[in-house]
Amino acid sequence: MDQAVACNRLLSAVVVLAIRDACQTPGRKMLNQLSKNALEFIFYESDGYLEWLDIDPEQFRKRLVGVMYTKNTNPPYSLSQQDCRNLRINYQMWCNE
Secondary structure, three states: OOHHHHHHHHHHHHHHHHHHHHOOOOOOOOOOHHHHHHHHHHHHHOHHHHHHOOOOHHHHHHHHHHHHOOOOOOOOOOOOHHHHHHHHHHHHHHHOO
16 A cells, blocks of 8 residues: 555544544533544644645634534534534534633
């Protein structure tokens, strides 16, 4: 396997895992640490990963926030409606910390 392909797969997996972690079931009154770390990575630390994958970081974040508020019964990125709801709640708690 070509080294660039392997790097792309690894970096993609890191970004996907961060999104999955950000979709964890929210706590009652506070954000769980896994989701908090994932959101911090996505919104503050992922630029290098996304740029390597030829993804514009600002567009990626805007689209991800848009997905949180989608009314679509079949959300994109293999996320369920529950994932979108959890992501939205976690994001709101994270923004309010």
